[in-house]
Amino acid sequence: EAQVTQNPRYLITVTGKKLTVTCSQNMNHEYMSWYRQDPGLGLRQIYYSMNVEVTDKGDVPEGYKVSRKEKRNFPLILESPSPNQTSLYFCASSGAPTHWSYNEQFFGPGTRLTVL
Amino acid sequence: RKEVEQDPGPFNVPEGATVAFNCTYSNSASQSFFWYRQDCRKEPKLLMSVYSSGNEDGRFTAQLNRASQYISLLIRDSKLSDSATYLCVVSREDDYKLSFGAGTTVTVRA
Numbered sequence: 001e002a003q004v005t006q007n008p009r010y011l012i013t014v015t016g017k018k019l020t021v022t023c024s025q026n027m028n029h030e031y032m033s034w035y036r037q038d039p040g041l042g043l044r045q046i047y048y049s050m051n052v053e054v055t056d057k058g059d060v061p062e063g064y065k066v067s068r069k070e071k072r073n074f075p076l077i078l079e080s081p082s083p084n085q086t087s088l089y090f091c092a093s094s095g096a097p098t099h100w101s102y103n104e105q106f107f108g109p110g111t112r113l114t115v116l
Numbered sequence: 117r118k119e120v121e122q123d124p125g126p127f128n129v130p131e132g133a134t135v136a137f138n139c140t141y142s143n144s145a146s147q148s149f150f151w152y153r154q155d156c157r158k159e160p161k162l163l164m165s166v167y168s169s170g171n172e173d174g175r176f177t178a179q180l181n182r183a184s185q186y187i188s189l190l191i192r193d194s195k196l197s198d199s200a201t202y203l204c205v206v207s208r209e210d211d212y213k214l215s216f217g218a219g220t221t222v223t224v225r226a
Contacts, residue, residue, distance in 0.1 A: 035216075056212075102207050
């Protein structure tokens, strides 16, 4: 089954304790991205990756890191989480976009993170 | 000003009714437009792309007005299962990013 998986689905942690949220897709997609969703703000892009070893900042990258060592995986790292990073996080993947067209974004099920 | 703005609703309609709502975008160079559906904080899923000439998919009709920089979604003969939040998504010309609206919530009642 074609899918994007994220783990963990729920996480409660404390300020400053490093954490990683994993994301994996089995559709051989080039493009992967991370979003956070907060009430009234919609989804905001944190980082994206056009392919292996190619990553770039989205609109809200502060406090986050990513890596893309393999095509299927795109982990999100919070080196020192803070309460303002409490949010619902989604990973997404798609075929490579061009300047004039985008492919359907396939989203993972989401990770609900609470930082105390 | 937000790049993509939507009326948050909620639009509360009876089954069988028609409901329509818009989304405005600020970047006149945007090239790709979409409507995604999101159920109760689950993952968004593509509902339909929006083409320049407008397009229809069953009971759903999407329109694009480039001059006024908005897209619209119309749902005919609403079903209970149409209750969801509808996200407007717009691409940006100068980078590989997508801008999402905060969503319009539709509730269809029996």
